[in-house]
Amino acid sequence: MVNGEKVDILLVDDRPENLIALEAVLASPYYNLIKADCGEEALKYVLQYDFAVILLDVQMPGLNGFETAELIKQRKTSMHIPIIFITALSKASEHVSKGYSAGAVDYIFKPFNPSLLRSKVEAFVDIYRNRKEIEVQRNELERQTADLKQKYMNLEVIIADKTKELLLANEELQVSQESFRKIFHCSPNLMAIRSLYDKKYLQVNKIWSEVTGYEIEELEGVLDNLLHIKPETSTEFSNETHSLELQDGLYNEQVTYVTKGGETRDGLLSTEQVYINGEPCIISVITDVTDSVKMQKEITRLDRLNLVGEMAAGIAHEIRNPMTTVLGFLQLSKKQQEYPTPIEYIDLMIGELERANGIITEFLALAKDKATDPRLENLNDIIYALHPLLQAEGMLGNKNVNLDLEDCPLLFIDEKEIRQLILNIALNGLEAMPLGGQLTIRTYVESDRAILKIIDEGPGIEPDVLKHIGTPFFTTKDKGTGLGLAICYSIAARNRANIEADTSEHGTTFIVTFQQSMRLCKNAENTTNI
Template identity: 65%
Template sequence: MSAHEKVAILMVDDRPENLMALEAVLDSEHYLLVSAKSGEEALKKVLQYDFAVILLDVQMPGINGFETAEIIKQRKSSCHIPIIFITALSKANEHVSTGYLTGAIDYIFKPFNPIILRSKVEAFVQIYRKQQEIEEKNSQLEKQSVELQEKQNNLENIVIEKTKELLKANEELKVSHERFQKIFQLSPNLMAIRSLADQRYVDVNQSWIQFSGYQFEELAALTNDVLAIHSDTGEQNVAGASPKDLQVGIYNKEITYVTKKGERREGLLSTETATINGEPCVISTITDITELVDLEKEVSRLDRLNLVGEMAAGIAHEIRNPMTTVLGFLQLAKNQSHHPQPEEYINLMIDELHRANGIITEFLTLAKDKANNRKKKDLNEIVKTLHPLLRAEALMNNKVVLLDLTECPLLYLDEKEIRQLILNIGLNGLEAMEANGTLTLKTYISNENVILEIADTGPGIKKEVLENIGTPFFTTKDEGTGLGLAICYSIASRHCANIDVKTSEKGTSFIISFQQTAVETPQVANRLS
């Protein structure tokens, strides 16, 4: 047993033989016996140890046992320690009466009985141990109480913090809800919220009511699409006749919808899914572009009228020359009917008629409603097919044609028209370059569009020419008809593609962008054209 686990007992006597006698009687592995030969030494020991009991001799020089006991009892840290006075039988009555006044618990009279001494000390030791156990339990209970209080305080702090966070989140949610309501209700676009579960109309904004002609009360029991929305290609159920369709996000898809009065209007549809009040919903937005489409149609009609006038003048000018030649030779043949016409005259008239027919054919190629035969094609394969032809043309003038092709998805293309587009732009690029020039045909994907880029290293296109590029009958060539690039733009339009031109002193690039929407669904010419 370690020293700190033993119970400390203080024995105070000025005679060594008495201390030895006490030690002999009380010797035990459970006791820590501490000796003191005077009252002063005993007081010092009391400061060092926590004693279970003190055996105190009454008669000692200096501070006697009574005075020592009185001092011990006056101190708060030691007043609880039981004291057993050891006194002689000759003065027992005197010592007993005085001892009670100074705080004695019990008495042992010299010469003492070892059994009685040991039993009394053991009794006080048991009391001490019980007190220690009680104090230890109290200490544990106090510690547990403190820990519980700390946990409670921490829990209260956590609850306070969480409450603050919830209040803040609730306030932010409230502000967000108010903003959404303002945006939803005040938006100039038609906005509707429909449930993904049963497709009922949860809410519609004022613009939706104004454009459609329906009141929200009429929609309460409806689950179908009352606007009969169709895409511009005739696809139905764009807004979602089934939950599966409703979950598909759509962005600015051109559609038509029908109002309550049966009026068909144009719009751009966008949809997005969201959870509102715990219910999965789809928010659909229609930007009404009916007036814009009508305006574009009118502008397009006026442009066509203007173009017809310009083209009529151009055709008249271009065809008049061969017709004049043919007319002259025919009049000459009429006046000299008895003389056969030379073969070169006849060949010249045939060439002039072919020239006039070619001009008319190119003019017809400009028609945007021209029948086409579009199929899924690999743009790279079409470019590779034309590469030998362009390279042969380039080699005759000491020029180079390079290919830089990247794997691209299949597109719906009219191969003959795309070949014509590549040849027209490619041959123009070769003609624009001096010897040692390089023509590069490049394919790649950018912003989800398939790109065909035809770049030359010529001197570039002048600003005044660039402004009129693609205009029918506008040409800088002496023998050109001015229809080549106009046909290219027409072909691009029929393929839902855009042509961008970038030019500088280091060369010119024609960038043809085929939209990804044209990858899966072949569409007819732009309905606004």
């Protein structure tokens, strides 16, 4: 209890002037003086308040002071309240005797000394305050004890729950470790775990040793990159490829690696960083696709032979028309030797021969094994260089070419072929759009891959036409050869890119996704800068 709080004091006397006198002597901002003019009223107040001290006149009509005191002391909640009797001097001995029998702690004779009265009351108030302070502290201690008991009980419950969780987690961890061990050692893929601190091989699986030729004993303390992994298309930045196996976040990156016996094999490399006993490590997984690549090459060779047969008929048909025209005019000229061949006939024959030559040239562009010259190129720079040409072509038909280019790392591509790819698709888009249409060329990076989009506002492509897109000699144009998009698909394949078409009645979007990791391209860029 704060000492500044008011305490309740009960003044009991049947005479108003005596109450006024007591009130005047005890007036204080720290006391709440409550007055009663009889014993019955005093008992009512005792039920309502917790008094620090009671000043009780002995001689009162009805219940006198002694009787009132006895009733107060009989109640458990009020028996502790100190009572000071105020009595006449002539009956002091009687008051003293009865006062003690009634449980009084002190007495004052009338007329009383004000200073003595104040000092006695202040002493009992101090006792009351100390008792209240002790009660508050005891209650707080009991509350804290109860809280501690509750917390202890809760803690026991928490410990029991956590113990169960830990046991369950330990069981799950053991199952997980056992599963990882089985997956690691029984996987058909080459798996290795290496430390990022010192690049040491910590563990490899059985198939890794069988395919690479390196035994487990040879790996102890080895810091080198035994497999010499490098990107499949890497020719200019091999200095950076020695750390490829230790790079985080690769997914099915096409690589080649060299075994102990010197054999070069193909694979798909994926890496992930993990912490083992608090140490950062890299788990590398190589899916060996050497046999698949060989099979794909053989299938490609057979497909090429099949395609040659199919295309031969198409070429024969396409070239027969201009050759027939030229042959007819030459035969006509032979019969009319005395007359010179008109210049318009000669121009027509030249035009037909040029058309046949163009068909043959485009056909040769479809060759899958055509020699390419891939270099680190900026895709946006290629588009910027083509923009004036495309814009001029668009202006002829009141059409606009808009560029929306975001920063892209350098790509390992053949600049001339990519120019042809963009030009072919963009010109097709301009030709498909009505007057006032807008062609948009957009570039951005998504999921670590560079994306090129060419978006037109044409009528879209019909479903029965869409399924034949890219097929040689398939065209909807009156004077088309059907080789333009076929060439684009061939160029994309040679430059490790995929082409997809998304069409609707509002236009068509050709999406070219370059399957080159931006991380490898950045490594190549850094090496070139060095």
